[in-house]
Amino acid sequence: MADAVETSAPIEPRAASDVKGWEAEADVVIVGYGCAGASAAIAARESGVDVLIVERTGAGGGASSMAGGEIYLGGGTPVQKACGFDDTPQAMFDFLMAATGPGPNEAKLSVYCDKSVEHFEWLVECGVVFKPTFYAAPCWEPPTDDGLVYTGGENAWPFSEIAPPAPRGHIPQMQNKRLMEKSGGWMLMKHLSATAEGAGASVMTDARVAKLVVDAGGRVVGTIARRFGEEIAIRARRGVILASGGFAANPDMVSRHAPRIAGQMVLGTDGDDGTSIRLGQGLGAAVAHLEASEAALPSVPSLVYPSLLVNEHGQRFINEDTYCGRIGQAAVFHQQAKCSLVLDEEIFESVPEADRWGARPTWVCATVEELEAEMGLPSGALQATVELYNRHAADGHDPVFHKRPEYLRPLKSPYGGVQLTGLPYAVFTLGGLVTTVNGEVVGPGGLPIQGLFAAGRATSGIPSWGYASGTSLGDGTFFGRRAGWAAAAVPG
Ligand SMILES: Cc1cc2nc3c(=O)[nH]c(=O)nc-3n(C[C@H](O)[C@H](O)[C@H](O)COP(=O)(O)OP(=O)(O)OC[C@H]3O[C@@H](n4cnc5c(N)ncnc54)[C@H](O)[C@@H]3O)c2cc1C
Incomplete structure (x- = not known):
C-alpha cells in the first residue's frame, strides 16, 4: 500500500529558488515525443519560438509509433469525397457527442469537428499520404494501404440513427505493415518527427522528466x-507542455483510478506511467474520467459481426456489428x-x-442445448437467446439490438462457442488532465495554471469515455498543435 501511494500520488513541484x-533552456519545453509532443513542437516552431522536446527513451515515438495509425478526421475530407462519402462537421459532431460519452467534451468536440478538414490538410503538409481508397471489410485496422475505414460503429445502431454515417478513420499510407508493431502510426510519427526537427525543434533523448519547477x-x-543518472534543470521561458501519455502502465494508478482494467494487456509503452498527470496534480490540476479506458475485445471483427456475443448468463448485451472497441468497453x-x-x-x-x-471454437456441439451445457450456462438461457435471434434473423430483423441485416442469419448446426473470458483485453487509459481547447491545464478554481499546457493521452480529450479508433491520434495531434500555439504565445 505504501508503494501505491508513492507511485500514484501527485508529484510536488520544485521551487525555482531551489x-x-x-x-538547458528553450521558450517551450515539451515533455514526451509522441504524436502530441511532435505536433506541439511543429506548432510552436510555426510561431517562431525555440522548442526543446525532452524524451525519456532513446528515440521517441511512444505509443504513437506502435499504433495502427487510424486518425479520426471528417466533415468532408478529400479522402472521404474521393471514396464517395458525404460528411459534414455537424454529422461528425453529432456522432462523437453520442459515441464518446457519457460526459462528452462538447467544447473540444465542437472545435475538433469544425477544423477537421483543416487538420487533415495540415497532416498532408507534414508529408503524411492518405491513399484515397476505402477498406470495407470489418477489421481492427486494414492490412492493406487503403486510407479510409469505419472505426467507430458510425454505420451501426444506435449511431446510424443519430447521425448520417461516414467512415472517418484516415490511415497514413504504408506498405508491408506489421500490425501492432510497425504500421500507420509509425508512418505518422516518421513524418511528424521529420517535420518537427526539420523546422528546428531540438530533441533531448534519454531524459526522464521527474518534476516541474514553479516560480x-x-x-x-x-x-x-x-x-x-544525473539531475538536470531545464528552463522554459514561455511554457511547459506535458505530453508523456496515459497511465495504463502504472499499476498503482490503475488500481486506484481504473480498477476495471487492472491486469489487462497494456496497449502502449512503459512511458504510460501517468507522470504528466501526477505532475499536473502536484499543482492542483483538475482531472477527468480517470476510470475510462479503451478496451479491445480479444477477437476479430469479421468473426464477431455475424456471431452472437453472450455474457455469463447466456444473454446478448450489444449489437455485435458495431466497433469492437465499443464492444470491448x-x-x-x-x-x-x-x-x-x-x-x-x-x-x-x-x-x-x-x-x-x-481463434478456434472452444466447444462444438450439434444442438444449442448441448452447447449451453458445455459452456456452463444456465439451463435454457442460451436456447432462449438463440431461438429469439434466429426467429427474427430469418426475417432480417434484430428487434433487441438492431444488428444490420447483412450480418443477420439464423445460426444452424453444428454450433460453436469461442471462450473469450480470461483472454486479455488490450487497454489504454482515456482520462487525464483537464485542459481548455487551447491546451491550458486547468487548475484550482477552474483557472489555467500559468505556464502549463498538456495534450494527448495525458489529458481527457475527444474520447472522454466512449472510444472510436482514431480519436487518440486525432486528439493528440489536433490539441497538441493548439497547445504548441498557446505556449508559444505566452510572453517570454
Ligand atoms: C498497438 C497500438 C495501436 C493503436 N492504434 C491506434 C489507432 O489506430 N488510432 C488511434 O487513435 N490510437 C491508437 N492507439 C493509441 C495511441 O497510439 C495513443 O493513445 C497515442 O499515440 C498517445 O499519444 P501521446 O502523444 O499522448 O503519447 P505517446 O505516443 O505514448 O508519447 C509519449 C512519449 O512520452 C515519453 N515519456 C513518458 N514519460 C516521460 C517522462 N517522464 N519524461 C520524458 N518523456 C516521457 C514516452 O517515452 C513517449 O515517447 C494505439 C496504441 C497502440 C499501442
Whole structure:
C-alpha cells in the first residue's frame, strides 16, 4: 500500500529558488515525443519560438509509433469525397457527442469537428499520404494501404440513427505493415518527427522528466529531468507542455483510478506511467474520467459481426456489428469481461484462417442445448437467446439490438462457442488532465495554471469515455498543435 501511494500520488513541484542553475533552456519545453509532443513542437516552431522536446527513451515515438495509425478526421475530407462519402462537421459532431460519452467534451468536440478538414490538410503538409481508397471489410485496422475505414460503429445502431454515417478513420499510407508493431502510426510519427526537427525543434533523448519547477507566483518555469543518472534543470521561458501519455502502465494508478482494467494487456509503452498527470496534480490540476479506458475485445471483427456475443448468463448485451472497441468497453465495464462468441460452422469457415488471429471454437456441439451445457450456462438461457435471434434473423430483423441485416442469419448446426473470458483485453487509459481547447491545464478554481499546457493521452480529450479508433491520434495531434500555439504565445 505504501508503494501505491508513492507511485500514484501527485508529484510536488520544485521551487525555482531551489534550482542552482539551468543546464538547458528553450521558450517551450515539451515533455514526451509522441504524436502530441511532435505536433506541439511543429506548432510552436510555426510561431517562431525555440522548442526543446525532452524524451525519456532513446528515440521517441511512444505509443504513437506502435499504433495502427487510424486518425479520426471528417466533415468532408478529400479522402472521404474521393471514396464517395458525404460528411459534414455537424454529422461528425453529432456522432462523437453520442459515441464518446457519457460526459462528452462538447467544447473540444465542437472545435475538433469544425477544423477537421483543416487538420487533415495540415497532416498532408507534414508529408503524411492518405491513399484515397476505402477498406470495407470489418477489421481492427486494414492490412492493406487503403486510407479510409469505419472505426467507430458510425454505420451501426444506435449511431446510424443519430447521425448520417461516414467512415472517418484516415490511415497514413504504408506498405508491408506489421500490425501492432510497425504500421500507420509509425508512418505518422516518421513524418511528424521529420517535420518537427526539420523546422528546428531540438530533441533531448534519454531524459526522464521527474518534476516541474514553479516560480514564487506559481507559474511553471521549467522541469527537472533525470539523464544518465544525473539531475538536470531545464528552463522554459514561455511554457511547459506535458505530453508523456496515459497511465495504463502504472499499476498503482490503475488500481486506484481504473480498477476495471487492472491486469489487462497494456496497449502502449512503459512511458504510460501517468507522470504528466501526477505532475499536473502536484499543482492542483483538475482531472477527468480517470476510470475510462479503451478496451479491445480479444477477437476479430469479421468473426464477431455475424456471431452472437453472450455474457455469463447466456444473454446478448450489444449489437455485435458495431466497433469492437465499443464492444470491448461494454464487456469490460458492464459484464466483468466475461463473455463468449456463439457461432456456427458456416460463420467460422467464412473467415480465412489467416484472418482469425488464432481463434478456434472452444466447444462444438450439434444442438444449442448441448452447447449451453458445455459452456456452463444456465439451463435454457442460451436456447432462449438463440431461438429469439434466429426467429427474427430469418426475417432480417434484430428487434433487441438492431444488428444490420447483412450480418443477420439464423445460426444452424453444428454450433460453436469461442471462450473469450480470461483472454486479455488490450487497454489504454482515456482520462487525464483537464485542459481548455487551447491546451491550458486547468487548475484550482477552474483557472489555467500559468505556464502549463498538456495534450494527448495525458489529458481527457475527444474520447472522454466512449472510444472510436482514431480519436487518440486525432486528439493528440489536433490539441497538441493548439497547445504548441498557446505556449508559444505566452510572453517570454
Ligand atoms: C498497438 C497500438 C495501436 C493503436 N492504434 C491506434 C489507432 O489506430 N488510432 C488511434 O487513435 N490510437 C491508437 N492507439 C493509441 C495511441 O497510439 C495513443 O493513445 C497515442 O499515440 C498517445 O499519444 P501521446 O502523444 O499522448 O503519447 P505517446 O505516443 O505514448 O508519447 C509519449 C512519449 O512520452 C515519453 N515519456 C513518458 N514519460 C516521460 C517522462 N517522464 N519524461 C520524458 N518523456 C516521457 C514516452 O517515452 C513517449 O515517447 C494505439 C496504441 C497502440 C499501442
